[in-house]
Amino acid sequence: MSKREISLSINGKAHTAAMEPRLSLLDFLRDEVGLTGTHVGCEHGVCGACSILFDGAPIRACLMLAVQADGHAITTVEGLCNEDGSAGTLQDAFQDAHGMQCGYCTPGMLISAQALLAHNSDPSLAEIKDAIGGNLCRCTGYVQIIEAIQLAARRLREAGP
């Protein structure tokens, strides 16, 4: 199958790559770029484990082809870390609230929460639930995840703009 070349930004860095047009964006990120933080859950767009930010908006990487990302900017969970690799505010709050157990849905949860907090640092409970409503977690029952997002929001507000 002939390959197509694309250029895109991943976590702030420019990438150029060639792939078969049928390669999913999820497989591209994991297998070609080596960013294995984005997880494979259902591959039909329901569970949200593969959530990434696509030009700042949360999307399912399993439902897009890599070639569709040509010219776009992607953020994965690895991109939420500070530049020195330490945990960002949201990641820190997830640790303090133990907003996870097995860690498999966690990257997707963080991406959805990041998308929410990027434009709303004082979300209501309903807004938080809507933001992570498309991310399934089988371990936590969501309560500590909600608490983690609330904690992150408070810290972001306290830190100021």
Add this chain to the structure above:
Amino acid sequence: MTAATLDAGGAGRNLHYVAQKRRVREDRRFVAGTGKFVQDIALPDTKHAAVLPSPYSRARILSIDSTAAAALDGVHMVLTGQQMAEDCNPIRLGLKLPDIKWYPLAVDMTRYAGEWVAIVVADNAYIAEDALELIQVDYEPLAPVIDPEQAFDETDLLVHPDHGSNVLYHGNFLWGDVVGDFAAADDSLTLRTRWGRSSTVPIETFGALARWDEGTEILDIWASIQMPNFVELLATTLGYPLNNIRLHQDVDVGGSYGVKRGIKQSVLVGYLSRKLKRPVRLIEDRLVNMAGGDAHGPDRIFDTEAAFSRDGVIKSLKIRALDDAGAYPGRAPFQLAKPISAIVGPYTINSVKYEAISVATNKTGQVPVRGFGQAPTNYMIEMTVDAVARHLGLDRLEVRRRNLIPSDAFPYQIPSGSSYDSGDYQVVLQKGLDLARYDELLQRRDSARAEGRLAGIGIATCLEPGGGNNIFEYLMDPTAEITTFMEACEVKVDPQGKITGMMGTTTSGQGHETLFATILGEELQIDPDEIRIVHADSLTALPTRSPVASRMAIMLGGAATGAAAKIKDRAMAIAAFNLERPVEDLEYAGGTISDRNDASRKLTWAEICFIAYRAYHKLPPGMEPGFHAQHVFQVPGGGQLPDAQNRVQIYPCFSFQAHIPYVEIDPGTGKVSVLDYAIAHDCGTVINPDIVRGMVIGGLAHGIGAALYEQFAYDEEGQFLSASFADYLMPSVHEIPDVKDVEHCTPSPLTSHGQKGSGEGGYLGAPAAIASAVNDALQPMGLSLSELPMRMHKIEALINDGPG
């Protein structure tokens, strides 16, 4: 273990790390996206496998033509069941059923829709899936047996004709004077309840990666596994000596809750990697996982008869449990045996008759699911208690209060032989009621009803057995004299004095590394953050089982405490020798050992470590150099075979919970909304509060799913109807209420710090509690449901069309 550590018990001791809110160390890698799940492991030249599922629930395989698939560019091998059966043994089943042959790929016949009939290995998964489409299979479809009651009676239509019956197990147990108790009781009732086929459905499917190394003759396996006996099963199926296989247990497992058993998957990649002399991996896609990944849970019909006094005290139970194990039983039948350890729940029921039946049907095989059969049993018991209350016109809460085992009766032996270690059931129930603001909740329900809404409160008081010794196998198979299910660890102190703990299992979200480090830190008085925890592989690990059965706090906790005591004993011996003081005069504080009577006479941790590693002349005579300790911990309070009446101690510890949810039902659609949920929970000493709370609430959410949404459904032809997440419905954040939770601590007298199990409890009570709430909401209409899941269409039909 020394007396000094045993008396620690949770209560009364000044704890520095245990029971304190501290970060969970595993979380650090998960938030950064640097967890190491099986799918993240890349070995050079790895080839990828994909499997071909059967479209029929029962069919003869007449022929398989894989010529075109094998010829596809990038394909390395196409393997069928016939070929593989020539080279490997059938996978060993839990019960000895020699005429049921379970192979990783179907041989001659398929026995459920989704069973794997062929596997392709290719350069990548895309090509492997292309090749699947080129495989031509000629099937002769046959009529399946789908209904478990039909399967039980059936003599012609057999899932495994050579076995001669669909019955995999049929046992009768009698504990106490059931006939006498029924004769003496004021009243009795019968009740049929059904637990639907659902499972834990982790977000990560099962995956395995294998590499055969010709130079060392070792088969390396990385897998998302949570399974005792896994390596043994792999070895016996492949026909290898056990020490040819090395399971890497430092793989993060993306959720399991019992089901990550992947034995056929691992046999396949192991076999293929040796054939191809390259690493081979198989990562199930979601469809394959749901239909043929061997990950379904219990599917059980209970017929229960209860005898009770007119004031609602239950005297005796007759229980018949018929469980649908699917096509290949694995360890499924044992899920009927574990509940024997808590067969009367938290109640003072005097005698029990228990008939347990496991049948095969043309459905996906059943595997252990969170609680190993206890969740369906708890559901049945709680439904029975509610039925007794309704029958007598008594309050459900009051009936429970009259039946709960009193706190001064522990240790309390139940008719089937279990001795419950400790409990404070009335107080925990009251804590739950206070948390729920029960009086206000009653008013809220009644106001809702007055406004014409369907509203209900659920009540469930349930047990969680933890830390078992596997003697339930013997109850079903007297040739299986298994009386231990040990757990071990090794603790090393290095020349710098730093500590490394080595555990011998994988972990799948329970925070075992944190648990282990916390207990070592507590016992050695060293900050757990300075302690490293590693997972030994199966060749280097000490005897361990796996993190099942709510056992790791009890068992790894016990092993860690024992090893820490040995480390301290060694340090004390070195100090005593060098300070020339008797051990009794010495005091250990944070690694430094000093004379109680003269604090200037002391040896620091660094000095002790130096002596241990470098100064043989300063070691007590006969002591080996170096500084490490191992401890193998036996299940406390057990280890004996059952007596002549089949009475036995299977689990040492019994945690308790009281669940009180509040629901409203939309009468037009039948939709149940869980609006509030209070849970009071007692697992003795909590090692890490965030971990325990997370598992309690997470289990509870999982139980809400099992009660209202989750079902692996089959049609009459055995076609599988729930293969995607659009069909198999799991609770999202919108289906889970704001849970209020409270802990109570009744320490176990049997464990290192008073801890009990906590990984299953939420799930073991929530289905019963939600069912209780739904039925409370339906009661004003004179309606009730007794079958899980209580999906909205069933409730809508009941409300609008009436029973039947």
